[in-house]
Amino acid sequence: MDSSRKDHRKDIVLEHIVEAHVATASPVSSKMVAARMGGNVSSATIRNVMSELEHHGLIEQPHTSAGRIPTNEGYRRYVSMRTNKVRQRKKEAERLAREYTLRVETIKEIIEKTTFLISRELHNAGVMIWPGMDNVYLRHLELVKVRSEVILAVLVTMTNAVKNYLIKLDSGIAVSELEKVARYVNENYAASPIARISDSMRETLDGDAVSDETGKILRTAIKVFDDVSKESLSNDIYWEGIDNFMDEPEFSDISFIRGLFQVFSEKKRELADILTRDLSSGDIKVYVGEECGLEMMRGCSMVTCGYFFRGKTVGRMGVVGPTRMDYDRALRTVSCLSDLISAKLDEFDVER
Numbered sequence: 001m002d003s004s005r006k007d008h009r010k011d012i013v014l015e016h017i018v019e020a021h022v023a024t025a026s027p028v029s030s031k032m033v034a035a036r037m038g039g040n041v042s043s044a045t046i047r048n049v050m051s052e053l054e055h056h057g058l059i060e061q062p063h064t065s066a067g068r069i070p071t072n073e074g075y076r077r078y079v080s081m082r083t084n085k086v087r088q089r090k091k092e093a094e095r096l097a098r099e100y101t102l103r104v105e106t107i108k109e110i111i112e113k114t115t116f117l118i119s120r121e122l123h124n125a126g127v128m129i130w131p132g133m134d135n136v137y138l139r140h141l142e143l144v145k146v147r148s149e150v151i152l153a154v155l156v157t158m159t160n161a162v163k164n165y166l167i168k169l170d171s172g173i174a175v176s177e178l179e180k181v182a183r184y185v186n187e188n189y190a191a192s193p194i195a196r197i198s199d200s201m202r203e204t205l206d207g208d209a210v211s212d213e214t215g216k217i218l219r220t221a222i223k224v225f226d227d228v229s230k231e232s233l234s235n236d237i238y239w240e241g242i243d244n245f246m247d248e249p250e251f252s253d254i255s256f257i258r259g260l261f262q263v264f265s266e267k268k269r270e271l272a273d274i275l276t277r278d279l280s281s282g283d284i285k286v287y288v289g290e291e292c293g294l295e296m297m298r299g300c301s302m303v304t305c306g307y308f309f310r311g312k313t314v315g316r317m318g319v320v321g322p323t324r325m326d327y328d329r330a331l332r333t334v335s336c337l338s339d340l341i342s343a344k345l346d347e348f349d350v351e352r
Contacts, residue, residue: 011081012037013049014058018070018078027067093336096121100344106160107131110341111238114317119241121333124321125264127302129275130236131314136194143182143224148172153224155194158309167227173220181220198225237272239264239320248322251299259296270294275304275316282306282313284335289323299323303330308342317341 016036020028030046037046050068053059058074061067070078099117100110111128118126130136137158144152149172153165189197204210205218242264245251251260263271274292278285287293287302297320304318317338319330 010049021069027069029067097340108161114337114341115238115240118319122319122330123244124319125239125242127239128317129272129315137191138194141182141185143178145175165228167224181217184217185221198222237268263296301325303334305334305338307338309345
């Protein structure tokens with residue numbers, strides 16, 4: 001083993017000794033360190049490392065105990081390591097933040113940028129879903145007549161995303177009437193969650209003080225937003241970097257690779273279901289192998305995290321890779337990007 005790897009192992013063992021001693025106030029044995037390291041390193045190997053740490057004055061043996069405790073020099077070394085990690089993570093966050101300082105003004109641009117960054121940073125596949133319908137706010141509505149009974153509804157959302165919907169009305173409508181409907185919606189429902197606009201209009205329509213003209217406007221608008229909700233812009237899923245799977249030795253089986261590509265191209269619904277499984281919590285979640293719930297992803301893991309708007313979880317993003325992925329880096333990167341895109345979303349002014 002080269003010297004850099006040996007030093008890295010010594011640092012890891014020292015970290016476990018310090019953290020175990022802080023937690024228990026008792027001497028720490030090689031067996032305890034081995035358990036904390038997941039049993040991947042033998043107690044004999046750890047005893048040898050502990051002997052080196054003791055030789056360098058970083059740990060000591062109190063009395064006749066079989067365990068070791070950190071010395072003051074050991075604590076100083078531990079604090080230095082943790083400080084360096086914090087500093088490195090801060091630099092990494094600042095570097096990623098610069099990726100969003102360019103002109104990124106729509107949710108689509110944010111999603112494309114984020115999935116690209118996940119793929120580039122982790123050399124796996126980045127995945128992300130649109131905010132759910134309940135969390136998409138209306139900024140502006142335009143209604144365009146296409147044919148006698150067919151109109152085009154153009155919705156601009158809180159994040160400047162533009163969505164187009166062809167709506168078939170029950171009867172023909174004049175352009176002037178469409179303008180009245182759009183004006184009424186924009187004056188009364190801008191900054192409202194799109195999924196709740198129809199219900200709110202129905203409550204208004206059921207009220208006692210609605211004129212015949214307003215009632216006609218409301219009925220047309222309800223039809224528009226009912227159709228929009230049916231088509232729904234929720235759970236659109238984006239990904240980037242699935243070709244990275246080809247570089248992983250675990251995925252040398254062509255049939256397995258074909259199955260993975262099928263998940264991303266033909267089973268978007270199932271993939272979205274995994275991402276939205278814990279949507280309300282917003283916490284980081286890790287699904288290993290069969291925990292993903294798809295046979296075709298048995299050799300994969302997913303690390304996902306919510307992203308937020310106005311403090312509320314509105315969607316999820318994450319990375320798909322082999323079960324052998326670097327989980328520490330994946331957790332760190334996904335968490336950092338979640339914070340960055342949440343801050344970017346909060347820059348949008350829904351009143352504008």
